[in-house]
Amino acid sequence: MDPTDDGTEINVSSGNESGSIAMPPLLLGTYTPKIDAKGRVALPSKLRGQLGSGMVMARGQERCVYLLPQAEFRRIAMRIQRTSMGNKAARDYLRVFLSGAVDQEPDKQGRILVPPMLRDYAGLADDIVVIGVGTRAEIWNRASWESYLSDKEQGYSDIADDVLPAVDF
Numbered sequence: 001m002d003p004t005d006d007g008t009e010i011n012v013s014s015g016n017e018s019g020s021i022a023m024p025p026l027l028l029g030t031y032t033p034k035i036d037a038k039g040r041v042a043l044p045s046k047l048r049g050q051l052g053s054g055m056v057m058a059r060g061q062e063r064c065v066y067l068l069p070q071a072e073f074r075r076i077a078m079r080i081q082r083t084s085m086g087n088k089a090a091r092d093y094l095r096v097f098l099s100g101a102v103d104q105e106p107d108k109q110g111r112i113l114v115p116p117m118l119r120d121y122a123g124l125a126d127d128i129v130v131i132g133v134g135t136r137a138e139i140w141n142r143a144s145w146e147s148y149l150s151d152k153e154q155g156y157s158d159i160a161d162d163v164l165p166a167v168d169f
Contacts, residue, residue, distance in 0.1 A: 024072060025050035027132030032142070035128050039119055040111040043067075047130065047137055048110050057118055059100040060138055062148060065114060065122045067130075067137040073101070114139065 031044045043051070056073035060066040068076070077098065083090045100121065104112045114124060127142040140148075 024135045025052075025069060027051070027134060027137050029132045031130045033128065033130060035114065035119075035124055035126060039114045039116065039124075040107075041114060041128065041130070041139065042109060042111045043106060043130065043137075045110065047132060048106055051137065053105055055104050055112070057102050057104055057112070057114065058097055059118065059121055063122050063141075063144060065118045065124070065139040067104075067112075067139060068135070070103075072135045 027047060027050055029044075029046075031047070033042050033044065035041050050069075051067060052069050054070045056066075056068050056070055058066045058068065058073070077094070080090055080094045080097070085091075100118065102115055102118070106112050118124075122139065123141040123144060124139065125141065129140045129142045129145040131138050131140065131145070
């Protein structure tokens, strides 16, 4: 077992590859599936395969819906819970985050149901966008996503130095 950055331990052997660490999925890209009248979304097969059969939907920042593999959702919730007792902001965040979270499994057609509470929260109607954001996917109202992206693209190169560590290429 090796320690992670938060002090938990991970098993470094998985499957047939002794000594390897199972990497979390790397969700990438932008997709424009439709959401039907019942709130069902057919996830792109590539994202569905990376998210796994069980996933969790939760309120995201900027009025989107997070879609996380169960292991990633549990990791985030556990990290927040470690600080929540003495930190009011963490308690508040945890309450909102967990109270809006729901387990999901795709049906036989690969669709997931976005509950009315989360559709209302994110303003999801007919026109949506699903984006890969590393260890999670996000479901956005298409107009909100386009507005957000347009606003953030202006400063994209300006913030790179603050966000990215110094990397020698």
